[in-house]
Every structure is written in C-alpha cells, then in structure tokens.
Amino acid sequence: xxxxxxxxxxxxxxxxxxxxxxxxxxxxxxxxxxxxxxxxxxxxxxxxxxxxxxxxxxxxxxxxxxxxxxxxxxxxxxxxxxxxxxxxxxxxxxxxxxxxxxxxxxxxxxxxxxxxxxxxxxxxxxxxxxxxxxxxxxxxxxxxxxxxxxxxxxxxxxxxxxxxxxxxxxxxxxxxxxxxxxxxxxxxxxxxxxxxxxxxxxxxxxxxxxxxxxxxxxxxxxxxxxxxxxxxxxxxxxxxxxxxxxxxxxxxxxxxxxxxxxxxxxxxxxxxxxxxxxxxxxxxxxxxxxxxxxxxxxxx
Amino acid sequence: xxxxxxxxxxxxxxxxxxxxxxxxxxxxxxxxxxxxxxxxxxxxxxxxxxxxxxxxxxxxxxxxxxxxxxxxxxxxxxxxxxxxxxxxxxxxxxxxxxxxxxxxxxxxxxxxxxxxxxxxxxxxxxxxxxxxxxxxxxxxxxxxxxxxxxxxxxxxxxxxxxxxxxxxxxxxxxxxxxxxxxxxxxxxxxxxxxxxxxxxxxxxxxxxxxxxxxxxxxxxxxxxxxxxxxxxxxxxxxxxxxxxxxxxxxxxxxxxx
Numbered sequence: 441x442x443x444x445x446x447x448x449x450x451x452x453x454x455x456x457x458x459x460x461x462x463x464x465x466x467x468x469x470x471x472x473x474x475x476x477x478x479x480x481x482x483x484x485x486x487x488x489x490x491x492x493x494x495x496x497x498x499x500x501x502x503x504x505x506x507x508x509x510x511x512x513x514x515x516x517x518x519x520x521x522x523x524x525x526x527x528x529x530x531x532x533x534x535x536x537x538x539x540x541x542x543x544x545x546x547x548x549x550x551x552x553x554x555x556x557x558x559x560x561x562x563x564x565x566x567x568x569x570x571x572x573x574x575x576x577x578x579x580x581x582x583x584x585x586x587x588x589x590x591x592x593x594x595x596x597x598x599x600x601x602x603x604x605x606x607x608x609x610x611x612x613x614x615x616x617x618x619x620x621x622x623x624x625x626x627x628x629x630x631x632x633x634x635x636x637x638x639x640x641x642x643x644x645x646x647x648x649x650x651x652x653x654x655x656x657x658x659x660x661x662x663x664x665x666x667x668x669x670x671x672x673x674x675x676x677x678x679x680x681x682x683x684x685x686x687x688x689x690x691x692x693x694x695x696x697x698x699x700x701x702x703x704x705x706x707x708x709x710x711x712x713x714x715x716x717x718x719x720x721x722x723x724x725x726x727x728x729x730x731x732x733x734x735x736x737x738x739x740x
Numbered sequence: 741x742x743x744x745x746x747x748x749x750x751x752x753x754x755x756x757x758x759x760x761x762x763x764x765x766x767x768x769x770x771x772x773x774x775x776x777x778x779x780x781x782x783x784x785x786x787x788x789x790x791x792x793x794x795x796x797x798x799x800x801x802x803x804x805x806x807x808x809x810x811x812x813x814x815x816x817x818x819x820x821x822x823x824x825x826x827x828x829x830x831x832x833x834x835x836x837x838x839x840x841x842x843x844x845x846x847x848x849x850x851x852x853x854x855x856x857x858x859x860x861x862x863x864x865x866x867x868x869x870x871x872x873x874x875x876x877x878x879x880x881x882x883x884x885x886x887x888x889x890x891x892x893x894x895x896x897x898x899x900x901x902x903x904x905x906x907x908x909x910x911x912x913x914x915x916x917x918x919x920x921x922x923x924x925x926x927x928x929x930x931x932x933x934x935x936x937x938x939x940x941x942x943x944x945x946x947x948x949x950x951x952x953x954x955x956x957x958x959x960x961x962x963x964x965x966x967x968x969x970x971x972x973x974x975x976x977x978x979x980x981x982x983x984x985x986x987x988x989x990x991x992x993x994x995x996x997x
Contacts (some may be wrong), residue, residue: 462963462964468959468961469963482966496955496956496970506958513968572944645956686829708785710835
C-alpha cells in the first residue's frame with residue numbers, strides 16, 4: 441500500500457499536512473503528536489520582518505467553528521530560519537513555509553530571505569482576511585494575484601504553492617490567474633470572512649470586528665471550491681477547510697485534491713492530524729486501495 | 741516545562757453547585773495532576789461537535805494522592821453549561837497543565853497578599869496552600885461568596901462584596917486602601933478592571949504584584965497566537981500569549997488599558 445503523494449516533485453509520505461496558522465512551527469504540537477507521522481508541516485505565516493498582529497480579542501467561537509483575527513503575528517524570517525527550521529528538520533516530514541506581506545515588495549523580500557533556506561515548499565499567502573494591507577487584497581483580483589505570484593515565483597528557489605481565498609465571486613478565476621502567474625500548486629480554502637456580536641454588551645466579539653471563519657461548519661463550502669478548482673486547473677491542489685477526520689479528508693481527495701491540510705481540528709484535538717493520517721491508511725487497507733490515485737478525483 | 745502536557749480522559753469524582761452558577765468539580769486525572777502547579781490551568785473539551793474549542797479553566801486544587809484536580813468555575817456560556825451538568829462517574833477530555841503558575845518561590849518568608857475577585861478566587865486556593873510565611877487573603881465577590889471558609893486554614897481571610905451583603909462593602913482594592921494593608925508581594929486573579937486597580941495600588945506602595953490574566957483562547961499551547969495580552973518588552977509594546985507566557989504576568993509588564 442502506498443500512501444505517498446507527490447507535490448511538484450516533493451514526495452510526502454502521506455497526504456496529511458497542517459494548515460498554516462493552526463500549528464505554529466510544530467514545536468508546541470510535538471508534545472502531543474508525532475511529527476514524523478505527517479506528510480508535511482505548513483508553518484505559521486512568515487514575513488520578512490516581525491509582525492505584531494491585531495489587538496485582542498482575536499478569537500471567537502461560532503456554531504461548529506471559530507473566528508480568528510490574529511493578523512499574522514510572527515517573529516519574522518530571520519527568527520524562523522534560525523530557530524524553526526533546525527527544530528523541524530529533526531523530524532522526517534516536509535517543511536512548507538507560508539509567506540506573507542503587506543505589499544508586493546514585502547512578498548519579494550521574504551521570498552529572497554528564504555532563498556537557500558532548508559525548506560521543501562513555499563506557500564504564498566494572498567488570502568488572509570485579517571490584515572488591512574496585503575493578505576486577501578492580493579487574492580481577490582485575478583490581475584493583482586497573477587502579478588504578485590509572478591514576482592514571487594521569479595525569486596523563489598522552491599516550488600510555489602499559492603493559497604487562495606474563498607471570499608471571491610468565482611474562485612476558479614483566481615485559481616487560473618495564480619497558475620498563469622507561475623503557481624506550481626494551489627491550496628484552498630483560507631478562512632471565510634465572518635463576524636460575531638455580543639448582544640448583551642452590544643459589541644463585536646473580535647476587536648477588529650470581522651475575522652476569518654474556519655472549522656467543521658465550513659467544510660461543505662471548502663469541498664465545493666476544491667472540486668471546482670480541481671476541474672479548472674492542472675496543478676496539484678491541497679484541500680482544506682473544516683477537515684476533522686479521515687472521512688472528511690477522503691472527501692477532499694475524491695473531489696480531486698492531491699493532499700489535505702488539517703487546521704482548526706488541531707485545536708479540538710492536538711493529535712488530530714496524526715489521527716487523520718492513520719485513518720486514511722486504515723480506509724485504504726479496508727477498501728483494498730493500493731494508491732490514492734485510485735480514488736483521487738473520482739467524483740466526475 | 742517541555743514535554744509534560746498531556747491529554748487525558750478524566751472521570752468525575754464529585755460535582756457540586758456551591759453558589760449561584762458556581763460549580764465545583766473534582767476530576768480524576770492522574771497524569772495531569774501529577775505535574776500540575778498552583779496557578780496553572782487545564783483546557784477542557786466540550787466534545788459535542790458544535791463547541792469545537794476547549795475551555796481554559798483554572799486549577800483550584802491539586803490532590804496528588806488521589807490523582808485529581810479540582811476545578812471551580814462559573815456557568816457562563818455553552819461550554820461551561822455542559823460542564824456544569826457533569827455528574828459523578830461521567831468522563832470529560834482534558835489537556836494540561838497549561839501555562840506557568842504563580843512564582844511561589846518569591847513568596848518564601850515574605851508577607852504575601854492573595855487577592856481574588858469572583859471566579860478569579862479558585863486558583864488562589866492551591867497557591868495559598870503552598871506558600872510558606874505570612875498570608876493575608878482578600879476575596880471579593882459581587883454578592884455571594886464561595887470558598888472563603890477553605891482559605892481560613894491558610895491565613896487571615898477578608899471578604900468583600902460589591903453590595904455589602906457579606907463582609908466589607910466595596911471591592912478588594914478599596915479594602916486594602918482603607919485598612920492600610922500592605923505586604924511584600926501580591927498574587928492575584930480576577931476581573932481585568934480589578935487587576936488594573938490592584939496593579940496601581942501595588943505600584944504606589946512599591947509591592948511586587950503578579951496577576952493571572954484571561955483572554956479568549958483557542959489551542960491553549962502557544963501555537964495559534966489567539967489569546968494575547970499587550971505587554972512591555974524592552975520598553976516596547978508587544979503581545980504575549982496568555983496560554984504559554986502567562987497566565988501569570990508581573991503587573992508592571994502588562995499594558996493596562
């Protein structure tokens with residue numbers, strides 16, 4: 441039985457990755473889960489320089505999900521290269537760096553800082569709803585998206601995944617733009633914009649009022665988008681959005697995803713990602729599947 | 741502190757409603773109890789498919805012999821409502837111990853003021869038990885006190901209520917001011933507004949003060965960076981994580997708004 445998957449010539453031992461921003465750089469979760477059992481760790485967004493993030497409250501729970509408004513707080517690329525890469529390299533898993541910026545120049549700066557760094561893939565974050573400049577504003581207009589992807593791709597020395605926002609009229613349009621800009625793979629979905637109001641206090645729960653929604657409640661929305669994008673482009677797609685167990689993950693693979701990411705489920709169970717990987721294996725052996733390609737994109 | 745947090749299915753040893761909306765539950769959780777410290781907290785998972793985030797609940801007492809943790813919490817939302825219904829022998833999933841506890845070693849041979857407000861009172865009980873030296877305990881409530889009797893074993897207890905129904909009529913900081921009570925170090929937990937006034941009181945009287953902070957939290961282990969509090973670090977304002985860097989902070993470090 442072969443659980444391996446291939447993303448732009450990088451071989452993952454299984455299709456299970458962690459969604460950026462939900463897993464730090466793996467250090468905290470390594471107390472609960474064996475990182476060796478994961479296909480890849482996708483680290484929290486890294487910028488060229490440290491970012492402060494948004495004022496609290498940054499978190500709100502909603503029915504079957506949550507809102508976050510962290511705003512990409514991160515200690516910057518230098519810190520990441522010095523501290524997090526050596527930590528993650530102790531494990532037999534692939535490293536995917538999520539990169540973020542407020543402007544095209546900042547995306548370029550972080551890409552250049554990461555040249556030569558010992559990582560396997562880059563994930564360009566043009567879909568974070570929690571920053572006022574950059575983030576999602578680059579991922580909602582196909583022309584802008586294509587331009588920034590092209591600029592980053594030119595400087596990247598690793599295959600480039602582009603992470604897409606679901607907060608658009610037609611996600612396939614942005615997907616095609618990213619691919620024509622040079623994306624080697626796509627990942628989707630980032631969070632859906634959402635809001636919660638405390639009626640007793642007559643105030644929004646999040647300081648920034650609007651945040652990004654994730655969790656099991658968004659899964660059907662994410663699945664439909666992954667399905668549509670897989671039909672629209674030829675590059676590998678990493679599916680995510682509310683995946684909590686192996687069955688959820690298999691749905692994304694059957695919709696056409698090459699790999700999947702576990703996000704908010706890490707908060708509901710710090711061992712979730714490893715359990716999804718085990719569950720996929722169990723399903724394959726139970727169903728007599730030798731390779732995930734036998735079921736990938738099986739929904740026509 | 742590395743590699744000691746665990747997830748564990750705990751069994752309810754006892755469950756009581758001790759004041760309006762205040763619940764007192766002892767959980768058999770030997771692995772977590774064996775490494776817990778005063779001032780730390782546990783994340784408790786609702787596990788109902790709808791409330792996907794764990795709830796941070798402070799540890800009120802640690803019983804290493806029985807391998808149990810006591811939690812005393814207020815029923816406020818969906819998660820704590822679920823926990824309030826837990827009965828003897830029920831099970832619940834926990835993760836912990838989370839965060840850093842109170843700096844008890846700094847209290848040795850000093851006069852310690854333990855100041856708690858409302859649902860901030862419980863974590864001070866285990867702290868009070870473990871501090872050597874003179875202790876003055878000031879507990880504030882809106883109207884209905886709880887746990888006060890249990891503190892009496894460990895020091896002088898003063899109760900304050902906002903409506904004056906029991907003890908001093910007013911808040912804990914007003915009590916300290918009026919009675920001119922000063923100590924060498926303060927350990928506290930309570931509403932942010934109380935901690936802010938307490939911090940000002942401590943600064944004015946040149947007393948070291950440690951506050952246990954609260955913020956909306958997701959992962960509980962420092963990965964998601966959701967539960968931040970603004971602090972000064974090297975003279976600059978920055979955010980620290982309540983779950984990992986806290987929940988106990990030096991009051992001088994916190995940027996009070």
